[in-house]
Amino acid sequence: MNKVAWVFHTPPHGTAAGREGLDAILATSAYSDEQALFFVGEGVLQLVKNQQPEVILSRDYIAAFKLLDLYDIDARYVCQQSLQCWGLSEEDLLIEVEVLDPQALAQRLRNYDQLLTF
Numbered sequence: 346m347n348k349v350a351w352v353f354h355t356p357p358h359g360t361a362a363g364r365e366g367l368d369a370i371l372a373t374s375a376y377s378d379e380q381a382l383f384f385v386g387e388g389v390l391q392l393v394k395n396q397q398p399e400v401i402l403s404r405d406y407i408a409a410f411k412l413l414d415l416y417d418i419d420a421r422y423v424c425q426q427s428l429q430c431w432g433l434s435e436e437d438l439l440i441e442v443e444v445l446d447p448q449a450l451a452q453r454l455r456n457y458d459q460l461l462t463f
């Protein structure tokens with residue numbers, strides 16, 4: 346089976362990309378053991394705790410990222426530079442991740458056969 350990397354680069358709630366990406370990951374988790382999530386740029390905002398999407402009449406799918414543990418999806422990487430750009434730290438995130446500098450993140454991405462972006 347191909348090794349699949351899911352790359353989140355869009356902010357939450359502006360489009361359905363983040364929700365659709367998460368749905369796809371959970372749906373395919375039974376078929377692939379080798380998949381990883383990468384959060385870069387505005388994509389790091391997908392994981393920020395205590396969001397209130399109902400205020401802008403948006404669906405709250407962010408809490409569903411906690412399901413990744415139940416689905417044994419442990420390879421989760423966040424760009425350190427992106428966190429800094431948004432004034433965030435690892436403690437601001439909803440789930441456990443490995444924070445990597447851009448070079449290390451790019452190196453990890455090279456280990457995957459397929460890249461899907463959301």
